[in-house]
Structures are given as C-alpha cells and as structure tokens.
Amino acid sequence: MKCILIDCDPGHDDMMAIMLACSSPELKLLGVTTVGGNQTGEKTYLNALKTLTLIGERDIPVARGADKPLFRELTVAPEIHGVSGLDGADLPEPGFEGVVRHAVDFLIQTIMESGTPLTLVPTGPLTNVALAMLKDPRITTKLERIVLMGGAVFDSNITPAAEFNIYVDPEAAKVVFGSGVPVTMVGLDVTNKALFGFDDIERLARSNGKVSRVVAPLLKFFAQANKTIFGFEGAPLHDALAVAHLIKPEVIKTRRLNVEIETDGELTRGRTVADVYGVTGKPANTDVALEVDNDLFKELLVQAIKILDSR
Ligand code: BDR
Numbered sequence: 001m002k003c004i005l006i007d008c009d010p011g012h013d014d015m016m017a018i019m020l021a022c023s024s025p026e027l028k029l030l031g032v033t034t035v036g037g038n039q040t041g042e043k044t045y046l047n048a049l050k051t052l053t054l055i056g057e058r059d060i061p062v063a064r065g066a067d068k069p070l071f072r073e074l075t076v077a078p079e080i081h082g083v084s085g086l087d088g089a090d091l092p093e094p095g096f097e098g099v100v101r102h103a104v105d106f107l108i109q110t111i112m113e114s115g116t117p118l119t120l121v122p123t124g125p126l127t128n129v130a131l132a133m134l135k136d137p138r139i140t141t142k143l144e145r146i147v148l149m150g151g152a153v154f155d156s157n158i159t160p161a162a163e164f165n166i167y168v169d170p171e172a173a174k175v176v177f178g179s180g181v182p183v184t185m186v187g188l189d190v191t192n193k194a195l196f197g198f199d200d201i202e203r204l205a206r207s208n209g210k211v212s213r214v215v216a217p218l219l220k221f222f223a224q225a226n227k228t229i230f231g232f233e234g235a236p237l238h239d240a241l242a243v244a245h246l247i248k249p250e251v252i253k254t255r256r257l258n259v260e261i262e263t264d265g266e267l268t269r270g271r272t273v274a275d276v277y278g279v280t281g282k283p284a285n286t287d288v289a290l291e292v293d294n295d296l297f298k299e300l301l302v303q304a305i306k307i308l309d310s311r
Pocket residue numbers: 011012013014038077080123124149157163164165238239
C-alpha cells in the first residue's frame with residue numbers, strides 16, 4: 001500500500017481527488033493539507049473538512065496552510081468553483097476538527113517521521129509545499145516522489161500561457177520543480193481530456209446513493225462552468241487524475257522532459273516551459289503526462305463513488 005499526502009484547494013476536482021484516494025485499497029491517505037487557491041484559505045479548509053465528513057472519513061488529519069502565495073496576492077476561481085469553492089450542492093457541516101498545527105509543519109513532521117518514503121500529491125498552488133521545503137530541506141531527500149496537478153506543455157486555462165495552480169504561485173512552483181524530488185506533472189494536456197461527461201453525471205445522479213446524490217449536482221455545476229468558459233462537454237476532473245495515476249499508473253503516459261517555471265514574463269507568468277525537443281541540453285527533471293486513458297479514469301471514479309455510497 002502506498003502512503004500519500006494530498007495538499008489541495010477544494011475545489012470540485014480536489015474533492016474528487018480526496019474521494020478517489022479514500023476509496024482506494026491501494027492508497028493510504030495520511031493527511032490532507034489545504035492552501036488558498038480556488039477560493040480563500042478559510043473556504044478551502046472548510047471544504048476539505050466537509051468532503052471528508054460527507055464520506056465518513058473523520059480520522060484523516062486536515063491541516064490549514066498558507067492563505068496567500070509566497071510573494072503575490074491570491075487569485076481565486078469563483079467562475080469555475082463558485083463563491084464557496086464547492087458550489088452546486090450543500091455538503092454536510094464538518095463533523096470533526098482539523099489539526100491545530102499549520103499545514104507546513106504538519107507536512108514536515110509527517111514526511112520526516114514516516115518509516116517509508118511518502119508520495120506527495122499537490123493539487124493546488126504549490127505554496128505550502130515550497131514553504132515546507134524552504135523551512136526543512138531534509139524533506140526533499142525523504143519524499144519518494146511528487147505527483148502534482150499543474151502546468152501544461154501545450155495547453156492553458158487561466159491565461160493563454162499558463163495553468164491556474166502554477167500561475168497563482170509561480171515562485172513556489174519554481175522551488176518545487178527545482179527541488180530534486182522526482183516530479184510527475186499531470187497537467188492540462190491530459191486533464192482537459194479527463195472529462196466526466198454530462199451523461200456520466202446523469203447516470204451518477206440516478207444511482208441516488210448518499211455520496212452520489214451530493215456529488216452529482218456538484219459535478220453538474222462544475223461541468224456547466226467548464227462548458228460556458230471552455231466549451232467542454234463535461235467536468236475536467238484535473239486533480240483526481242493525479243491520484244488515479246497512483247492507483248493505475250497506465251491511466252496516463254509520460255515523457256521525461258526538462259521543465260522550468262516562468263516567473264517574470266509579462267504575458268507568460270506561470271508557464272511550465274517544457275523542452276520537448278531537448279534544445280536546451282538541460283537534464284530532464286520531470287515526468288510529463290502527455291496521454292490519458294479517459295475510459296479507465298472514469299471507471300476508477302465510478303467505482304470509487306460506488307464504494308463510498310456503500311459504506
Ligand atoms: C487546477 O485549477 C483548479 O481550478 C483545479 O482545482 C485544478 O487543480 C486546474 O487548472
């Protein structure tokens with residue numbers, strides 16, 4: 001069994017990432033840390049607690065982290081995730097309390113005290129992860145790998161050049177991509193194709209289980225927002241694809257490339273600059289996802305919700 005930590009900003013697709021991890025016998029979720037991103041730090045923390053309450057996972061530690069990026073003001077995404085960060089349905093109020101420690105200290109302690117090297121799955125801006133690396137660089141030698149949702153080689157969403165998570169805190173992303181920890185980048189090149197379609201959502205709504213009856217309208221809201229803004233025929237469950245890769249590695253295909261982060265560009269802030277043709281001669285530092293098996297991904301999601309419905 002693989003032990004993981006999820007650092008996230010829920011967010012509809014972050015919520016699905018947490019659910020997928022909790023339902024999987026292949027994974028043990030040791031903690032959830034939250035960061036300001038899709039919504040304010042206060043809201044994303046609340047949403048993590050509500051998500052775990054909905055699926056009856058009250059023993060997983062939840063720690064609240066950075067409210068804003070290292071050097072910049074926070075950009076949020078209400079047009080995609082709503083004012084709450086999880087618009088579309090009412091989730092139950094939190095039925096348990098998070099841990100008192102700051103997410104950065106929780107990450108450091110959990111990583112350093114773990115008997116086996118952990119996998120970190122960041123699905124929001126990389127502020128907490130960078131702060132943890134800066135505060136205690138020893139964690140970079142203790143982590144097995146980082147599988148993150150963020151960036152893109154050819155695609156973009158928040159600007160014509162950048163993906164949201166990297167755009168929000170590019171300086172943090174620079175720390176993480178340069179940390180020496182093996183990084184797998186599950187970016188928009190694959191996650192924009194990881195669509196849970198309107199028909200899939202309808203099917204989920206009809207199953208009417210205790211989790212699916214809340215998740216279906218949430219995904220409908222998210223899919224509708226993505227249709228309005230990007231013309232997608234469903235919900236791109238970006239963050240859940242990073243977790244799916246840990247359950248079934250073959251759900252994506254990756255290539256090893258050199259990736260660096262643009263922090264200064266006037267038009268290109270937050271671009272993950274990937275050297276596809278090796279023109280820089282710089283060593284590859286990232287496994288970059290370039291293909292996705294969306295049928296397999298959807299199968300994993302449907303199975304996960306079925307398991308959570310039956311608990
Ligand atoms: C990423 O940005 C957020 O809106 C999503 O939760 C995902 O992590 C996609 O660009």
